[in-house]
Amino acid sequence: MTSTFQVDLHGVVDLLARHLYSSPRVYLRELLQNGVDAITARRGLAGEDAPATIRLRPLPDGGLEVADSGVGLTLAEAGELLATIGRSSKRDVELGTGREEFLGQFGIGLLSAFMVADEIELTSRSARSRPDGEAPAPVRWRGFADGSYELTEVAADDPTVPAEPGSIVRLRPRRDMDHWLAPATVTALAQDFGSLLPVDLQVEVRLDLDDGTPGPRGSSAVDGDARTVWRRLSGRELPWQERHATPAERDAALTRYAEQTLGFTPLARIDLDIPVAGLSGVAYVLPAAVSPTTPSSHRVYLKRMLLGTKVDDLLPPWAFFVRCVLDASALRPTASREGLYEDEVLLATREALGAQVRAWALATLAEDSPAGRAFLRVHHLAVRALALQDDDMLDLAARVLPFETTEGTGTLTDLQAALPEGARLLWTPSVEEFRRVAPVAAAQGLGLVNGGYVYDADLLERISNRFPRWRLSPVTSSDVSQALLEVDPLRELEIAGTVQAIDAALAPQDCEVIVRAYEPSVLPAMLLHDRDGDHEREARATVEAADDLWGQVLAELSGPARSRQLVLNDTNDTVRSLLATTDPQVREAGAQSLYVTALLLSGRPLRSSEATLMNGSLAVLLDRALRPGTTPLEENR
């Protein structure tokens, strides 16, 4: 024996309301959509001239009436389609997809009305004719929130039946949800979802409740005490397909449209057109920079019905500087109809949209125009993000993107122009390293670029690898130390003992001390990070783990054990004073404070152990300086 599931409609509606739809507001979209689909079906039957109207009428009892001039339903169709959840006339059973021409496909849309109504009544006159040529009798289906329904034939002259083919859906409000059916809400929702629909959508407005929103008026009527008018909500061309006398007028109209619908005045506009996805629209460039992690959300219409105002994942991640408004016919909605189904068409569309935005960015940046400069000023981060994955943009970016360099903020071209012909360009992977090295590099005439900001290290590395003509490479400690002059051998001999003592004082900081003579002489010391230090530390760990014989060999190969070098500047007066002192306490405290100063110069905040070191050394130096009658540094000269 086979049985069928018993379905508790309350549970299903609750599931839809809580987990599928983001808000009960979608009930109106589902009703509009059924009306549009029924009109499409009637056009298929009777030709393109078939009437295409949807009329929304708030009822005096707080309910709502939605009347369409669609294909209508026969008794058999209503019995099959409305009595079974998940049954849809618009699905392609063989392909398992929604048929192209319709908006609906899942067979659950009408249920969403139970989020706001206790009772749904659909009265319909079918546009089909019976085999005997007679018109089928009109039908009335009444569905209740407890899952029960009634289906009856109705007399053709019944006054509640549409006079012409079509359907009228009436909702009786659910307690506590009646505000969703209030006239102002219905008008606002219909405007939002349906203003671009290719049908004549009108709402009946009571003049005493009219909020004065401008819009074409239809005929007026007297309904009881209140005068009413029909206000037309649709009938607009897609804004980007409207005709204008001149391009300037089109620009102005589309800018106004962005201001009204998106709430900003765009920096620029990119027309979008992807025929295979039946897609057209506009990408607006944001007037201010946004973080790359801000989810970019777009206003999307599917077959001219609003899908959502915050649809994401429509463009590649690097295109976070645009907001699109578009309409597509070949993209598929998810069942909630609030997002896009991730299928091959969406993947191809995303790529094609990315290509159109990219082509605009390339063309705009390539010409040195005010628009290009404004775009770069506001959205240089997005250009950097795009250049990371696109060689054409990378090549352009290398020429137009500003970086922080030892010659000020400028492009790589600017930096090259400021250096002797054929000079190499160097870059640091962190801001800290740039701060450490830049004063010396600048004084030595080295061209240094700060790669420490978002995307820049990766970008500079890609430029180094892909475009050798820039002669760009990451800076190494040897690049810098080569520019530092060895002190003369006699001087080296003179200070050897002191240097050894200072070196020992900084050993706990994992820092080796050397002395060189370099410009600028106001800089007492510089801290170089040996990026090979990591390998050395690894080598040390291996030495410790190895047996005696191998340990000795490896120890010889592993080189200097400390990962940083404090390079004291022998042309600096303070350093010379320190090197001259024989007071061990002053020497140690002086070395520690030079070390901390060099750390601070790199811009990195001090760790607590380093702050303690600074305070301790300062206390010693102050104590010696304040002892009456002596100045410690002079005392030992």
Ligand SMILES: Nc1ncnc2c1ncn2[C@@H]1O[C@H](COP(=O)(O)OP(=O)(O)OP(=O)(O)O)[C@@H](O)[C@H]1O
């Ligand atoms: N106004 C209407 N005129 C004619 N037929 C209708 C109307 N409203 C609903 N129907 C019929 O009832 C069926 C079920 O409607 P329902 O809104 O539940 O699902 P759907 O529109 O097919 O799919 P979806 O769940 O994607 O909206 C429709 O496929 C359609 O055949």
